[in-house]
Amino acid sequence: MKKHLIYAWAACCLSYTAAAQSVSYAQKMVESHGIVDFYCNRHYQAELDSAAWDYVSGLVANAVLKTWALYPEKTTYYAAVKAFADNSTSPDGSVILNAKGQPALRPSNIDDLPAGNVFFLLQEEEKRQGHTEEAQRFKTAATLIRNKLKYDHSRIAKGMPGEGGFFHKAVYPNQMWLDGLFMGSPIYAQWQHYFGDFNAKDNEESWADIALQFKTIHRYTYDADKQLNYHAWSATPEEENSFWAQPDGLHKGCSREFWGRGMGWYFAALVDVLEYMPKEHKDYREVVAILQQVAAGLKRWQDPASGVWYQLLQYDASKTADGTGDQVNGKVYNQGQQSNYLEASASSIFTYAYLKGLRLGLLDRDTYLPVAERAYQGLIDTFIRPNEETGKLDIIQVCASAGLGPAKDPSRTGTANYYLAGKDVTVVENEGKAIGTFIMASVEYERMQLQR
Numbered sequence: 001m002k003k004h005l006i007y008a009w010a011a012c013c014l015s016y017t018a019a020a021q022s023v024s025y026a027q028k029m030v031e032s033h034g035i036v037d038f039y040c041n042r043h044y045q046a047e048l049d050s051a052a053w054d055y056v057s058g059l060v061a062n063a064v065l066k067t068w069a070l071y072p073e074k075t076t077y078y079a080a081v082k083a084f085a086d087n088s089t090s091p092d093g094s095v096i097l098n099a100k101g102q103p104a105l106r107p108s109n110i111d112d113l114p115a116g117n118v119f120f121l122l123q124e125e126e127k128r129q130g131h132t133e134e135a136q137r138f139k140t141a142a143t144l145i146r147n148k149l150k151y152d153h154s155r156i157a158k159g160m161p162g163e164g165g166f167f168h169k170a171v172y173p174n175q176m177w178l179d180g181l182f183m184g185s186p187i188y189a190q191w192q193h194y195f196g197d198f199n200a201k202d203n204e205e206s207w208a209d210i211a212l213q214f215k216t217i218h219r220y221t222y223d224a225d226k227q228l229n230y231h232a233w234s235a236t237p238e239e240e241n242s243f244w245a246q247p248d249g250l251h252k253g254c255s256r257e258f259w260g261r262g263m264g265w266y267f268a269a270l271v272d273v274l275e276y277m278p279k280e281h282k283d284y285r286e287v288v289a290i291l292q293q294v295a296a297g298l299k300r301w302q303d304p305a306s307g308v309w310y311q312l313l314q315y316d317a318s319k320t321a322d323g324t325g326d327q328v329n330g331k332v333y334n335q336g337q338q339s340n341y342l343e344a345s346a347s348s349i350f351t352y353a354y355l356k357g358l359r360l361g362l363l364d365r366d367t368y369l370p371v372a373e374r375a376y377q378g379l380i381d382t383f384i385r386p387n388e389e390t391g392k393l394d395i396i397q398v399c400a401s402a403g404l405g406p407a408k409d410p411s412r413t414g415t416a417n418y419y420l421a422g423k424d425v426t427v428v429e430n431e432g433k434a435i436g437t438f439i440m441a442s443v444e445y446e447r448m449q450l451q452r
Helices: 003-013 025-033 055-070 075-087 114-128 132-152 178-195 201-221 260-274 284-301 344-359 365-383 416-421 432-451
Strands: 036-040 043-047 175-177 232-234 326-328 331-333 384-386 393-395
Touching (some): 025 432, 055 114, 055 432, 075 114, 114 132, 344 432
Antiparallel strands (some): 036 043
């Protein structure tokens, strides 16, 4: 029986109260800012079905699709995601298209890939409906992305620290970012699960390749004292595009701070991959151990008052940008005195990962269910605001974006000043990176309630 049919049966038989209100926050946010009216890297999107291919629009689309899987009577959700996928693929699925109708997958740009996560459920549903050509189209598109990552994406060269790790992007040579684990690994893992030959050598090697990405970045970015991972690591910290990296010491090559959403992408990537990774694979236990280290560290830094997390994880609101900024090549950047703040997208994706990790039996229930439930209530209390004028739910206190370098962008220093006062690290609302992750957290929470 298909998963969505099981969910439909459960929905017919049960009702629940989320956060003491008779409302599905997943559905409410999908209808407020999922299928319409959201920002994608600060670019306004009026409707999901006409949004261009991008990791943010893809995140929102995948969240909407997960909501449809839980509430399959909401056929408009499925239709919006399918339209998004239709507009982003050629008729046979052999080309992913951007807003201009040109190929959207740039050379070795891992951010171009994760919107393809929608293809797997679309493929299954189209096949179930007897639409064999459409099902093949989505399988072809998913295969294109998986093969581009596995065979064509630039990697850290043999003999170097971190050999075999995927570059975050071509403009960031020899760099791995926590973000990149979410952008590449889950779609690679799903392809192996749905389409790989379980007994083939290629399948074994592909799962080892997926595990290698986690093993590598965890080895180089994990700080055992803080129990957190630095945002990024460069195998060549002396290279000009890695000017943000620590030049020496225990964490040589690492960036200097623990950024919330970066850790969120990483945490979610771990649970998303482990959902599909064969338990008998030689690397399975090690990847689970990494997940459990990440979960323990984030539990430590959960804000006890609100139940959510700060933009910079190791500090509270008393931490501010220092007012003097960062000097790079004789110029000053990131001047300001902005305070650290509770951040919506990181908090949402942490909540999603905790809840999903619990559902999959990857995390101890006694230890982490209180963390997850406190976090979900914290999301609603801290970030969700009913808009009396529009009747929608808005989500506030979202970090618009953050990155590191390259050399042509020296303001992106990776310091606390940057993450709090950087020109691109503004605080916005109704940004897709928070909308999508809040919907995903809500789907997991509501699924848990249905199963009680």
